[in-house]
Amino acid sequence: MSIKVYLAGPEVFLANAREILNAKAELARKAGFLPISPGDLEIPPAPTKKGMGLSISAIDEQMMLEADAIIANLTPFRGVAADVGTAYELGFMCGQGKHAFAYTNVAHDHHQRVLTYYEGAVVADSQGHRRGPDGLSVEDFEMIDNLMLHGGVERRNGTVVVHDAAEDAIYTDLTGFERVLAIAAAKLL
Amino acid sequence: MSIKVYLAGPEVFLANAREILNAKAELARKAGFLPISPGDLEIPPAPTKKGMGLSISAIDEQMMLEADAIIANLTPFRGVAADVGTAYELGFMCGQGKHAFAYTNVAHDHHQRVLTYYEGAVVADSQGHRRGPDGLSVEDFEMIDNLMLHGGVERRNGTVVVHDAAEDAIYTDLTGFERVLAIAAAKLL
Structure with a gap:
């Protein structure tokens, strides 16, 4: 039975989001997982901006309900801390009792x-x-971040991988992601 | 049967954290809820800083497992977005299918x-x-913040209250909290 892993992170905000998400999905498949990421599914059109946001929220939560594990990219986003959307998603998966792993591309804790x-x-x-x-x-x-995030991962037998990426590659360098994938595969597959 | 509500927010980082948490708990009790907040329980001592963080994570998650609802203070924290610990906690409660409400003390969306x-x-x-x-x-x-947070609340029949607090009172003004408490009480009690 294949394990479905939800790939969460701020790369959805990149100009080349689809390219990075596809590269992550391909690496996850090579590691033996069935990957699923925000943006994989068509968002039904909504008449308002807020309606659109609610549709995306519904689809992303549905994907997480179907996933067995999360790998969260906790690289700092627009400031000192991780992306709050990713933090919500990590909490959502932990609240369901699913497996949780994380990585960051910034070495400073x-x-x-x-x-x-x-x-x-x-x-x-x-x-x-x-x-x-x-x-x-x-x-x-x-x-690496607020104790609820880092603690939530480590307390459920997950691992937080820290990689020191180049400053202009903190959202695109997949070295840390590959390392955490290998650890997750060894633990779950 | 009383409804247990978890009070999440960055006020735990204030110098007068206990005072604000007590004031929020008192207002929640007056509204008819059984409040529970980070810091309510004794943290067992741990030999390392990280062990201490893991202990707090365990206790806060245990409180959330026992809670029926969350009221999350999503006021921006050290920058543009909500506190990531609070975002994790909101996700944790939504992942469990619990009731979710939120407020912010910053009117700019x-x-x-x-x-x-x-x-x-x-x-x-x-x-x-x-x-x-x-x-x-x-x-x-x-x-008011990333669509997963705002959407997560509104999609499960919660409400996001926006209050325009004075700049020096964004973590202590309880007007928005009182408004969301009244809405939550009308919906849940």
Whole structure:
């Protein structure tokens, strides 16, 4: 029986999204999986922008209901953290009790990126909690992103692969994806 | 039978997190719900930072498994989008088929915030898709954030409340939370 894996990540926003999604699907098939990605299915036309968004949401959730596992690309997107759509999808699969794996193409972990975001202006408060100038706590759990994401993967026997991609290839470099595919195949197939 | 609602949001990162979480829990109780929030339970000590993160992930997921509904605070966090931990939690509850509601304290929608992020430098490509200088597509689904989040709530009969809070109160103003609580109570109780 083949295992269906949902390929989540911000590559859907690229100009060459279809090319990258096809390349990921091909690698997943070579690893022995049945891949499924956002954009694989026709979106029924809707009369409004919001109706269109709701249609895409419905189709992507349907794909996830049918999938056995997720590989989430948690590479930071427009800022310090992963794409929130991908974070939702990772949570959706974990909430269903499915298998979860992840990778990132940025080697600096969550803590290092938050320090960069605050340009180093992080100080300890009277209780010893480190905070940015906006008062928000700066966490360091030695994880690649928020503990719910990284923890959600590792706590269900998944693996988070970290690859240090070139800055102009963080959404297109598939090295980390290939590594996590091999790990997922060894665990699930 | 009382309905248990999980209160998700970036207020856990505030210096006065406990105070805000208590205020939200009190409002939820007054609305007729049984509230539960991250931080309500003791985290068992762990020998490493990562072990601590994994413990918190386990406890928060356990609370969500026991909850019937989520109210997610999707106010933007450290940038253009919602907190990825909250996005994961919203997905986790939707993946379980639970009730989902959300609010944001920032009135500018996702599209407006992305335009601000790119300082207006958004142009249409040869296929008519609008993109930022980094090549990433600029979507406009008339939603407060990524379509998976907003769509996930609205498609399961939830409501997304938008409140225009003062800039220095976006994580502490509870007006939008009270409005969404009243809507959730009318629908679920």
